[in-house]
Amino acid sequence: MEVPVLQQSIPVQKQPGKTGVLIVNLGTPDSPSVPDVRKYLREFLMDGRVIDIPVVSRTFLVNGIIAPFRAPKSAKVYREVWTTNGSPLKYYGEIVERELQKALGDDYVVKLAMRYQNPSIDAGLSAFQQLGLTEIIVIPFFPQYASASTGSVYEKVMEIVGQWQVIPQIRFTNRFSDHPKFIEGFVRLGRKYLEREEYDHILFSYHGLPERQILKGDVTGKVCKLGDCCDSLHAMNQYCYRAQCFDTTRRLVRELGIPEGKYTTSFQSRLGKNPWIQPYTDEVIPQLAQKGVKRVLAFSPAFVADCLETIIEVGVEYRELFEKFGGEHWQLVESLNDSPIWIETLVDLVKRPA
Known part of the structure; x- marks a missing residue:
């Protein structure tokens, strides 16, 4: 007679080591001096995913x-946003690094990195390499995927770790x-202004990209027609930056209860003569003013930390443009920066199932 084999359950043991969390934003010059700004621009713009033309x-x-x-002009603008704590983008990143470390606890090691300049991705990964980590989680600080932002971070990380033996x-x-807490963060910020006073129109301005990058x-x-193909987000366009931006707007509009006709999605920061994704923010603003819109609340949901593009471009330059064409009140909604709900969002991104 056969004796049945008793299967003993083997307790699952926690893997040794810690998890590294690399949070990565775009970057900033080391200082607002012309040489440092020139150095930053060279590294940034020589990235083949940013300016995707032959080397x-x-x-x-x-x-x-x-x-x-451009460096002397950009240095002047950087001096306008520079604080006693340095670049706002880096300053908020350092706070988030500390707060996220506190929220995650001792099983995690959090490092801030910049895709361009300092602290570098190389330095952050090198620190991780010495710690015997079980896993590395990389969170690019770009809500919507684009080759020139998230894709560039992927490429840089893989270039570095590809040289490791282990x-x-x-x-x-x-x-x-589409993360609920990311959306809720901007909803809370927007409500703060909407409950205080009335606005004729809500503008959602996202960083632009050349059309050729979207088509590629x-x-x-x-699938991509650079038009109403972005009216919904689905499997075949889920990585289209323009479609993701329109999806972000729809989610914010729904949560804020903004009626149709009272909001616009547009794209800023275009350079050169080649077509960028449209509509262009600097063309939408005069049109709104000429239609009689007097009060605008402006969001920049492509940025999680205030920087030159939000503080100066949207907050100052677009306000001046709006007023030039007859607008009366322009209000920028700040970014998530170091808000508690942004930290909660990041904790969720770290701990969600792989």
Whole structure:
């Protein structure tokens, strides 16, 4: 007679070591001096995912034209946003690094990095390499995926760890523009202004991209039309930056209860003569003013920390443009910065199932 084999349950033991969390924002010059700004622009704009043209042409454009001539102008603008704590983008990043570490506890090691300049991704990953980590989680601070932002972070991280003899498990956060707490964070900020006074129109201004980058992202060549194809987000356009931005607007509009006709999605920061994704914010603003819109509340939901693009471009330059064409009141909604709900969002992104 056969004797039945008793299967003993083996207790699952926690893996040894800690988890590294690398939070990555775009970057900032080390100072608002012209040499430091020029150095930053060169690193940023020489990225083939940012200016996606042949390297010889890109080198001539960046080193021969943009960096020499734009650096002095950009340095002047950086001086306007610089604080006693340095760049707002880096300052808020350092606070988030500390607060996220507190929220996650001793089983995690949190490091802030910048895709361009300091603290570098290389430095953060090198620190992780010495710690015997079980896993590394990389969270690019870009709510909507784009090749020029999130994709560039992926590429840089993989370039570095690809040289390691031992590569631990690595998990990336691709995008989080649909995360309920991310949406709730901007909803809370918006309500603060909407409950205080009335606005004629709500503008959602996102950082722009060249149209060619959006079209290149459609590997089928059949989905992207740069038009009403962005009216919904689905499997075939889920990585389209423009479609993600319109989806973010729809989510915010729904939660804020903004009626149709009282809001616009647009795109800012375009450079050069080639077409960028539309509509352009600097063309929408005069149109709104000429239609009799006097009071605008402006969101920048592509940014999680205030920076040159939010504080100066949206907060100052667009206000001046609005007033030039007859507008009376322009209010920028600040970014999530170091708000508690932003920390909660990040904790969720770290701890969600792989």
